[in-house]
Amino acid sequence: METKSRKKPHGENGSTNGSTVPKGLVGSDTATKDNLKMGSDHKVDNSGEFEFGGVWGTGLAMVFFPLLMWYMWVGQVYYDSQFPMLEKGEAIADFVGKVANLAYESAYPTKKAWLVYWGFLTYQGLLYVTLPGVWAKGNPIPHRDNVRLDYFCNAVWSFYFTIATVAILHATQILPITCLVDEFGSFLSVGILSGILVSFIGYFSAIYRGAQHRMTGRFVYDFFMGAELNPRIIDIIDLKMFFEIRLPWFILFFVSCAAAVKQYETLGYVTPQVGFFLLAHWLYTNACCKGEELVVTTWDMTHEKWGYMLIFWNMAGVPLTYCHGVLYLVRHNPSVYQWPIGANVFLYVFLLCAYYVFDTCNSQKNRFRQMEQGTLIVRKTFPQLPWQTLKNPTFIRCKNGGTLLTSGWYGLARKVHYTADFCQLTSLGLVCGFASPLPWFLPTFFIIMILHRAWRDTDRCAKKYGADWEEYKRQVPYLFIPYVI
Known part of the structure; x- marks a missing residue:
């Protein structure tokens, strides 16, 4: 953990709100990231492209997901962790009407x-x-004269400071952590309503x-995708x-902690399955925190706007649906999901191997990008794993000024990070077994989402890089699994 000052570094232009990249060093690749034509009004989306099914698709998503979350909770509580039918x-x-009444009864948003x-x-x-x-x-922002915003990264300190705070609140019984599972329904409704409220604000x-930025003039679609690209408070x-790094993953981790404490208080021990969720959610949360400085150049930060899609999913969707597996475990007797020692050991090893690939491949990609831009920060946050930084990486220098990495994990498969992510999430379903469909919501949803995102990324890259993308596919022919697919 670092103890560096919060004083903002001055940019190349002497300002304190980011550094301006000399225009001569920014190719058309930068402008392409926003799907804008040079000289166009950045407030208007002139691409003519609509994602997620356009107005109808995004509108249905905004209605469907909150209802699905309440529906799943009713199934968890009243239908023995099955889907209400x-x-x-x-x-x-x-x-x-019955399901709505049960949702109201079990998920009323209390003052607490x-x-x-x-x-x-x-x-x-x-x-x-x-x-x-x-x-x-961050990356250059084309419509702001290619300024690079400064991002302050201290999530790793916040994470462990919050763990200490939660431990004190629980030990003193000021706020027992078990309230997260005992009163989960209330927190579920608060998260849903808060996500909707903040989206409007x-x-x-x-x-x-x-x-506003890249607006289509269609309210439903623009509301879902968002209006502002780089919203900030007090600079x-x-x-x-x-919202992306701290809120969803911190809450998800503490739900697993609450389940472990609840199980210990009830049974006198924590099952290997609940311990599995605790490890998995710690690994993922800690990874987001320790590599926070690498997130600033990703697609979410560079291109996605701050709208319902990001706000709702980070305030409600991730923390309050990704936890159904551990909720299932803590609400059932361990005899329902006891596995042989060998099966448990295999799943733990499988999780750790998938995490290693996930951690190192994301680090390789993002550190490569930062090395290109001369903004690499090498931190010593735990755990530092072998092969996080590529030495003398190979890449394709594209005609639009961009680059395509062809070494490390990305020399084996173009979307290997998606595969590692999916393996981690699948292990969370496997450790619960097949008696309930609720723990399998996450792996199922993720595979659908990731296939859509892979198609979305591939289509975007094909347009962005042209013939260079075809050469990249020739050099790295596998999409998800090296030498398989």
Whole structure:
């Protein structure tokens, strides 16, 4: 962990709000990232392209996912962790009304849940601006004269400081951590409602301030995708970074902690399966924190706007649906999911191997990008794994000024990081078994999402790099698994 000052470094232009990249060093590759033509109004999306099914697809997603989250919780509580289904002879209207009443009964957003949820968000904001960290530079922003914003990275300090705080609150019984599983339904509703509320605030605040970017003029679609590209508070809290790195993964980890503590209080021990979730969620959360400076040059930070898609999913979707596996475990007797020692050992090894690939391949890619730009920061945050940084990497120098990495993990498969991610998430389903479909929601959802994202990425890259992309596919022919597919 670093103890560096929060004082912002001065950029090449002497300003304190980012450095400007000399225009001569920025090729058309930079502009292409925003799907903009040079000279176009950045506030208007003139690409003519609509993602996620356009207005209808995004509109349905905004309605469907909150309802699905309540539906799954009702199944967890009242249907023995099964999906609620129509009973024989039951009218659809009666079934819908019954499920709605059960959701209201088990997931009413209590005052306590509101205070804890927003108290947690506020506390994370406080840690963001008070704890030590390091500064990193993002990618050039074409419509802002290619400025590179400065990002303050101290999530790793915030994570462990929060763990200590939660431990003290639990030990003193001021706020037992077990409330996260005992009152999960209330937190679920607060997360859903908060995600919707913040989405409206973020959207209309951007419109009011004239900060909108790439707008299509179709409200539903623009609301889903977002209006503002780089929302910030007091110039240090980058909201996209804050919501993506800290909120979802911190909450998810603490739900697993709460399940482990609850199981220990109830049974006198923690099962290997609950311990598996605790390890998996710690690994993922810690990875996001220790490599926070690498996130600043990713697609989410560079291109995605801060809209319902990112806000809702980070405030509610990730932390409150990705945990159904551990909720299933803590709500059932261990006899339901006991496995032989050999099976448990295999799953732990499988998880750790998948994590190693996930950690190192993402590090290789993002450190390569930062080395290109001269902004690489090598930190000593735990754990430092072999092969995180490529020495003398090979790559294709593209005609548009960009590069395509052809060594390391990305010399074996173009989307190997997706494969590693999927293996980690699949292990979370396998450790729960097949008695309930709820733990398998995450692997199923992820494979659908990742196939769509892979298609989305491939289509974008084909347009962006042209013939160079075909050469890249020739040199790296495998998409997900080396020498297989």
